Amino acid sequence: MCGIVGAAAQRNVTKILVEGLKRLEYRGYDSAGLAVICDQQLTLRKALGKVAGLEEKCIANPVKGVVGIAHTRWATHGKPSELNAHPHSSDHIAVVHNGIIENHAQLRQRLRNQGYEFVSETDTEVISHLLHSLYDQAGSLREALRLAIAEFDGAYALGVISTREPDTLVCARSGSPLVVGVGFEENFIASDPLALRQVTDRFIYLEEGDLAVVTAANIEIFEQSGKPVTRPVDRITETDEASDKGQYRHFMLKEIHEQTRVLRNTLQGRVSKTAVLDGCFGTDAQTIFDQVEAVQILACGTSYHAGMIARYWFEDWAGIPCAVEVASEYRYRKSVVRPNTLFVSISQSGETADTLAALRGSRESGYLASLTVCNVANSSLVRESDLSLMTLAGPEIGVASTKAFTSQLVALQLLVIALGKRAAMSRETEAELVAALHQLPGLCEQVLALDSQIVRISEAFTEKKNALFLGRGVDYPIAMEGALKLKEISYIHAEAYPAGELKHGPLALVDDDMPVVAVAPNNELLEKLKSNLEEVQARGGKLFVFADESAGFMNDGNTTVFNLPHAPLSIAPILYTLPLQLLAYHVAVLKGTDVDQPRNLAKSVTVE
Numbered sequence: 001m002c003g004i005v006g007a008a009a010q011r012n013v014t015k016i017l018v019e020g021l022k023r024l025e026y027r028g029y030d031s032a033g034l035a036v037i038c039d040q041q042l043t044l045r046k047a048l049g050k051v052a053g054l055e056e057k058c059i060a061n062p063v064k065g066v067v068g069i070a071h072t073r074w075a076t077h078g079k080p081s082e083l084n085a086h087p088h089s090s091d092h093i094a095v096v097h098n099g100i101i102e103n104h105a106q107l108r109q110r111l112r113n114q115g116y117e118f119v120s121e122t123d124t125e126v127i128s129h130l131l132h133s134l135y136d137q138a139g140s141l142r143e144a145l146r147l148a149i150a151e152f153d154g155a156y157a158l159g160v161i162s163t164r165e166p167d168t169l170v171c172a173r174s175g176s177p178l179v180v181g182v183g184f185e186e187n188f189i190a191s192d193p194l195a196l197r198q199v200t201d202r203f204i205y206l207e208e209g210d211l212a213v214v215t216a217a218n219i220e221i222f223e224q225s226g227k228p229v230t231r232p233v234d235r236i237t238e239t240d241e242a243s244d245k246g247q248y249r250h251f252m253l254k255e256i257h258e259q260t261r262v263l264r265n266t267l268q269g270r271v272s273k274t275a276v277l278d279g280c281f282g283t284d285a286q287t288i289f290d291q292v293e294a295v296q297i298l299a300c301g302t303s304y305h306a307g308m309i310a311r312y313w314f315e316d317w318a319g320i321p322c323a324v325e326v327a328s329e330y331r332y333r334k335s336v337v338r339p340n341t342l343f344v345s346i347s348q349s350g351e352t353a354d355t356l357a358a359l360r361g362s363r364e365s366g367y368l369a370s371l372t373v374c375n376v377a378n379s380s381l382v383r384e385s386d387l388s389l390m391t392l393a394g395p396e397i398g399v400a401s402t403k404a405f406t407s408q409l410v411a412l413q414l415l416v417i418a419l420g421k422r423a424a425m426s427r428e429t430e431a432e433l434v435a436a437l438h439q440l441p442g443l444c445e446q447v448l449a450l451d452s453q454i455v456r457i458s459e460a461f462t463e464k465k466n467a468l469f470l471g472r473g474v475d476y477p478i479a480m481e482g483a484l485k486l487k488e489i490s491y492i493h494a495e496a497y498p499a500g501e502l503k504h505g506p507l508a509l510v511d512d513d514m515p516v517v518a519v520a521p522n523n524e525l526l527e528k529l530k531s532n533l534e535e536v537q538a539r540g541g542k543l544f545v546f547a548d549e550s551a552g553f554m555n556d557g558n559t560t561v562f563n564l565p566h567a568p569l570s571i572a573p574i575l576y577t578l579p580l581q582l583l584a585y586h587v588a589v590l591k592g593t594d595v596d597q598p599r600n601l602a603k604s605v606t607v608e
């Protein structure tokens with residue numbers, strides 16, 4: 001989603017702001033802007049499109065200042081335009097904002113009645129005028145911000161500067177993430193630590209309702225009640241390589257190829273040769289796990305697909321009833337919670353607004369406890385859940401989730417086994433599942449080595465407007481994930497169906513212009529799937545079958561077979577994800593779309 005960077009230093013901060021924005025661009029990117037204070041003057045620059053456009057403007061018409069704020073915008077209120085780009089100013093005040101102020105219309109009307117004129121369609125402009133209207137009476141930017149946020153309904157992370165306090169940056173968060181970066185005689189703020197890795201490795205994670213006053217020399221934090229508070233400073237030890245594409249043309253391709261290493265990481269220290277080590281869920285887990293009788297999974301998008309797959313595993317391997325739901329639906333309906341149900345959220349970012357709201361809403365619903373499967377250690381979901389299991393995929397920059405998804409699946413298998421062995425799972429089954437997990441990285445490496453074959457298959461998709469993805473059982477959510485990848489980065493309309501559903505409607509769409517992708521490991525549903533695929537062949541559909549080498553599919557004029565090495569069935573869904581990711585990637589490259597930053601999408605969806 002949108003990104004925030006801010007700096008208070010003793011040097012010109014413009015470059016720091018622009019570099020920070022570039023690192024945040026993957027989160028949302030229809031426009032960008034910055035504001036700095038120099039000689040008691042507020043200078044703003046804004047550009048539609050990429051941060052590079054803003055950078056060019058800052059070079060053509062240089063800006064200098066020791067205090068500043070900057071923003072990449074992903075439009076929620078008002079179309080992408082320079083006028084709607086942040087920062088928004090009101091006389092001596094400038095504001096950047098992530099989130100949504102839900103009562104902006106009422107506040108706007110009140111401010112209009114006071115004589116304020118609005119030039120943008122954004123909810124953020126309400127904030128700048130409100131701060132301006134409160135400033136004189138409040139006497140300081142900090143107090144004005146405290147008064148203003150008391151009036152907001154909704155979610156926000158805010159960075160504010162004023163020429164009246166030219167050394168100071170104030171910021172606040174509620175519902176959207178914000179960190180303070182701790183430097184040497186300079187300090188920073190950002191919506192994601194990644195934005196500041198070029199200037200510091202020390203971060204303070206602001207808590208819900210916190211407000212901070214940041215200068216080059218000092219950081220003061222106040223909790224919601226207004227009381228000063230000390231928050232710990234965390235040192236991030238990860239290398240900076242995540243923000244570098246290395247030898248790869250796109251982050252997405254780099255992240256696809258990282259999966260062999262990433263999945264090893266996810267397993268490391270968590271499994272012996274034959275068992276899942278209980279300690280990997282934390283010391284509190286044992287007593288909670290002993291009581292679990294059912295699981296409710298909540299997630300969005302790709303993470304939801306991971307949850308759908310885990311449901312098969314929970315019920316099939318562990319005998320534990322499991323329900324899965326999209327968080328944006330679940331949060332607004334009344335649900336009946338069975339006794340001793342574990343609430344499990346799945347999220348790459350740990351900041352997805354709907355998933356977080358589902359977790360918060362679950363507290364009064366009678367769940368046994370909450371656990372999150374997450375990739376970001378200090379994210380809101382991790383901090384607010386009772387237990388967490390980190391996926392350890394490293395920062396994912398490409399908007400389309402790849403390594404985060406497969407590492408979620410591995411982490412979920414660990415959870416299924418850990419709970420399963422307290423329920424119906426035998427030691428032998430655990431040992432078999434763990435042995436298969438040990439084989440997974442090596443098998444991934446073999447599949448990724450077949451990349452060039454996928455380039456050839458992808459040529460058949462570039463002129464197509466639609467595609468169908470089919471799978472049965474646990475491979476149906478894999479088909480859904482394949483369709484999601486294709487549509488989000490190549491803009492080809494792709495839908496997934498359980499193959500058995502084909503004749504109940506979608507078969508009407510099949511003709512010789514319809515590519516149909518099938519996920520076909522050699523499992524107990526293979527023969528059923530083959531019958532469904534014959535229905536496609538009979539209608540002249542072009543079949544692309546990703547199949548186990550022993551599944552017996554043959555290439556012919558209408559059928560292209562991509563053989564995968566034989567793999568234990570428990571890990572097959574993870575393995576079959578890889579060629580579908582590569583297919584989407586290569587189709588997008590051939591079509592010339594913006595692979596890492598597809599239109600209209602954002603990496604971390606911090607608004608509902």
Ligand code: F6R
Nearest residue numbers: 301302303347348349352400401
């Ligand atoms: C698709 C994708 C999204 C996310 C979804 C949830 O490639 O990345 O569908 O999976 O926005 O995000 P997280 O996992 O951060 O909660």
